Amino acid sequence: MYAVTNRIKVQSGHGHEMEEVFGKRGGVENEPGFKSFELWRLDAEEDHEEYLVVTRWESKEDFKNWTQSDSFKQAHAGPPPSYILGPGQLANFDVKLSTEKS
Secondary structure, three states: OEEEEEEEEEEOOOHHHHHHHHHOOOOHHHOOOEEEEEEEEOOOOOOEEEEEEEEEEOOHHHHHHHHOOHHHHHHOOOOOOOOEOOOOEEEEEEOOOOOOOO
């Protein structure tokens, strides 16, 4: 399994807008190899809000293929909203161990 995170900082008071945008995302769940999506909000008091976008894929190739897809290009078209503080910080992981409740 392959996991990708994107750490995004948002101006205080605009987190709900970020959540709405990701709640309306479309297409990724239909991509070959897609396993899951989660949006995590940092539980901390700061001068900004911080989110971690987490996607899981069957393989690195499946993730790479998604980044070349029309759904990816549509989701990332245009400039980011003004409440986003700088570029996101991407990190890619090979998942070595994973346990889920059966």
